[in-house]
Amino acid sequence: MTRIKLSGAGVLAIAGMLAVPQLRAQEHSAQEPPFLAPANYRTWSIGINGGVLNQWNIVGLNRDGFDKVRHNVGYSAYIKRQISPSFGLKAQYLGGKVGGIDESAVSATPGNIREFETKTPWSAALSAEFTLANINWQFANSVIKPYIAIGAGALNFKTTTIDAEGNAATAEKQTKLYIPADFGFKFAVANGVNIDLGYQLNWANQDFDGKPGGQYKNDLFSYTHAGVEFALGSPSKPYLGNSNPVASLKKAYIEQYDELVAQKAELEARKAENEKLRSQMERLYGDLADEDHDGVANLYDKCPGTPSNTKVDGAGCPLPEQKAPVIQQITVTEEDRKVVDEAIQNLEFDLGKATIRSTSHASLNKVAALLIEKNFSLKLAGHTDNTGSMQTNMRLSKERAEAVKAYLVSKGANPSRIEATGYGPTQPIANNDTAEGRQQNRRVEFTLY
Known part of the structure; x- marks a missing residue:
């Protein structure tokens, strides 16, 4: 043995x-x-x-x-x-x-x-x-x-x-x-x-x-x-x-706290410097002091003693109170949502690319007409599955959302009312471990508002 x-x-x-x-x-x-x-x-x-x-x-x-x-x-x-x-x-x-x-x-x-x-x-x-x-x-x-x-x-x-x-x-x-x-x-x-x-x-x-x-x-x-x-x-x-998720969480919080402390210290330093400069100006120029702190020097202030935080004109006098603008109420109807849902269902791209297939044009034309007619705003969110690298997926999701925006703009939609964002694989709606789940995760979401 x-x-x-x-x-x-x-x-x-x-x-x-x-x-x-x-x-x-x-x-x-x-x-x-x-x-x-x-x-x-x-x-x-x-x-x-x-x-x-x-x-x-x-x-x-x-x-x-x-x-x-x-x-x-x-x-x-x-x-x-x-x-x-x-x-x-x-x-x-x-x-x-x-x-x-x-x-x-x-x-x-x-x-x-x-x-x-x-x-x-x-x-x-x-x-x-x-x-x-x-x-x-x-x-x-x-x-x-x-x-x-x-x-x-x-x-x-x-x-x-x-x-x-x-x-x-x-x-x-x-x-x-x-x-x-x-x-x-x-x-x-x-x-x-x-x-x-x-x-x-x-x-x-x-x-x-x-x-x-x-x-x-x-x-x-x-x-x-x-x-x-x-x-x-x-x-x-x-x-x-x-x-060790506990230690990772701890480090993340410490880093955020340290960043906030540094920002606060920088802000306090700037405030102190501003006060120092203000005192120097008041001593040097006398009449240029601003006793009521409304931003207009005493020499030119026609309304001295203005209460704090009052908005004034160039002469130091309070500005007339402005009425809040009337905001037009925008209502998205069920029919509007059906037009968008149809566009989402019919939206197809070439494999691995941001090229929209022609079969998607008809439903996208309806969305463009809706944006023009009712002056809606639209948010486009591109998503992918987790196949491939994070960098590639983030780029592809952004390019596909931008491709939809470009098509809608080409049909007359206002580009300033369309926001295109790519989220890659970070917001899945299904399990990436199955082919069906990955298919659901490859999408562009439309949000009217």
């Missing part, structure tokens, strides 16, 4: 020392806006790791007398779907072998098992993984992430036993239910790359160590491991498992 004389704590310590230099060199000041939609994150990841399998476990139970532990190489891989920054589901494979020796077994007891070795060609388990917290909430992208996981799956194993008299026996392969439970730490060393240091405790069937009639109903074995996790998808997107 292969023997590796390393304890579980030793593996964690060595892997931790390897990870520390990379952590110090890695810059984690990158911030993403808080509460982005899931489509703006990478949510899938894969992980591979290796470590030590043995009968030792941190709870110190279920050894069935095999107290002399043998350390063997174990290996594992998983794929994970991150549902939120703190929760994900992973499908895991685990393989290797576990062995132990019962030094109390003596030849005077026939059939007493002295040694066992169990090979696990494969196992498959589905686990729920919980990321407990970011060690430092100052980081919007977590550097150190404690986690726990628990799941259930199928364990395929074959056990070979040696009794106290040296006789070996190999049981048939079995596939039984087992329960894996993990805890550990993940260290973010690059964008979407984590070092994974962990400990996994596995509850297996009591046949696992070859003592089906042992003291315990289940056998326990452990897997101390170190590995790497890689996020899948575009590197331009942050990995959801490393995201």
Whole structure:
């Protein structure tokens, strides 16, 4: 049998020392806006790791007398779907072998098992993984992430036993239910790359160590491991498992607060400078002082003592009160809305372009006639799905809205009453994960007012 004389704590310590230099060199000041939609994150990841399998476990139970532990190489891989920054589901494979020796077994007891070795060609388990917290909430992208996981799956194993008299026996392969439970730490060393240091405790069937009639109903074995996790998808997107929306929100508020404080300080400085200049002017020019602060110097003020905030003419006298202009009420009827709805339904562009197809002209002509006849204002809002880059989608949505405006103006509509804006994929009305949803999101909205 292969023997590796390393304890579980030793593996964690060595892997931790390897990870520390990379952590110090890695810059984690990158911030993403808080509460982005899931489509703006990478949510899938894969992980591979290796470590030590043995009968030792941190709870110190279920050894069935095999107290002399043998350390063997174990290996594992998983794929994970991150549902939120703190929760994900992973499908895991685990393989290797576990062995132990019962030094109390003596030849005077026939059939007493002295040694066992169990090979696990494969196992498959589905686990729920919980990321407990970011060690430092100052980081919007977590550097150190404690986690726990628990799941259930199928364990395929074959056990070979040696009794106290040296006789070996190999049981048939079995596939039984087992329960894996993990805890550990993940260290973010690059964008979407984590070092994974962990400990996994596995509850297996009591046949696992070859003592089906042992003291315990289940056998326990452990897997101390170190590995790497890689996020899948575009590197331009942050990995959801490393995201810390609380810290991102905090930073956004701090930046806004600092900006407001700076603006207030600048405003106060300007006010102080203005008052300083005013005092200098009053001292230097005397008659040019403005005691009632109406903007007209005393020398030229024919109406001194004007109350504060009174609007005055060039001679310092109050202006006659102006009546508020009469605003014409504009009413959009149901028929008007039907004309606009028809134009929206019939609006088509060439694929990937801002060229309006001729089939859309008739309904757009009706909208132009409506704008001319009733002097309405119109807001055009261009939208796209999330396919392609953000820059391309923002440009295309703006160009399509501008194309509709240009067509309406060419038919006589007043350009000053038409506003064209592009929002790209930022305001979806349907799920971008389906073709139907993406079709609904590719649109130009018309708003009459």
